[in-house]
Amino acid sequence: xxxxxxSPRHKITETGRQVTLACHQTWNHNNMFWYRQDLGHGLxxxxxxxxxQDTNKGEVSDGYSVSRSNTEDLPLTLESAASSxxxxxxxASSERLAGGNEQFFGPGTRLTVL
Amino acid sequence: xxxxxxxxxxxATEGAIVQINCTYQTSGFNGLFWYQQHAGEAPTFLSYNVLxxxxxxxxxxxxxxxxxxYSYLLLxxxxxxxxxxxxxxxxxxGGGNKLTFGTGTQxxxxx
Numbered sequence: 587x588x589x590x591x592x593s594p595r596h597k598i599t600e601t602g603r604q605v606t607l608a609c610h611q612t613w614n615h616n617n618m619f620w621y622r623q624d625l626g627h628g629l630x631x632x633x634x635x636x637x638x639q640d641t642n643k644g645e646v647s648d649g650y651s652v653s654r655s656n657t658e659d660l661p662l663t664l665e666s667a668a669s670s671x672x673x674x675x676x677x678a679s680s681e682r683l684a685g686g687n688e689q690f691f692g693p694g695t696r697l698t699v700l
Numbered sequence: 701x702x703x704x705x706x707x708x709x710x711x712a713t714e715g716a717i718v719q720i721n722c723t724y725q726t727s728g729f730n731g732l733f734w735y736q737q738h739a740g741e742a743p744t745f746l747s748y749n750v751l752x753x754x755x756x757x758x759x760x761x762x763x764x765x766x767x768x769x770y771s772y773l774l775l776x777x778x779x780x781x782x783x784x785x786x787x788x789x790x791x792x793x794g795g796g797n798k799l800t801f802g803t804g805t806q807x808x809x810x811x
Binding site for chain 1: 744750797798800802803804
């Protein structure tokens with residue numbers, strides 16, 4: 587069965603370190619998204635991609651970067667982790683066309699920055 | 701920009717009906733989604749509306765009024781497993797398939 591996975595599921599790191607969160611989908615979806623979820627803020631879009639070599643900034647992109655070298659993967663990098671980036675991170679993917687194509691979410695990564 | 705409002709919390713009784721409202725203000729509209737999210741889990745898709753009216757899916761229905769910037773999710777015959785957060789999300793025009801989410805409504809179903 588097709589799926590979307592994230593790794594690691596839990597991560598503790600220190601302020602200033604570079605951290606990369608992996609997202610891998612086997613749906614063969616063109617669209618991939620990264621969100622963070624915090625109490626009181628809901629899901630907020632960090633970065634998104636509509637295909638290989640395409641990346642775009644979301645509403646909370648400062649301090650984060652992504653790259654899309656193939657269809658299956660969209661890794662999220664925190665260049666220099668800050669305590670404000672402690673959050674739960676969700677990756678999602680969807681079909682290329684809009685319409686009623688929903689986003690499928692991965693299980694999430696809980697990141698703690700000390 | 702987008703602004704989406706939902707009640708923070710609701711409580712309902714098992715077997716009853718509950719309506720979760722969502723109002724939105726957007727610079728362009730191209731669809732509204734509802735997701736369910738159990739504690740500690742990923743959001744899962746419930747429904748999609750792009751035209752005015754009611755979409756029914758078993759115990760769940762979703763309504764949209766584009767002129768009023770208003771949607772609701774109706775849950776019938778509530779079960780304990782329906783205790784979860786319900787997220788309203790809007791897709792803007794010209795935005796591909798990216799979504800803007802509300803902060804979610806935490807529903808508690810009691811006996």
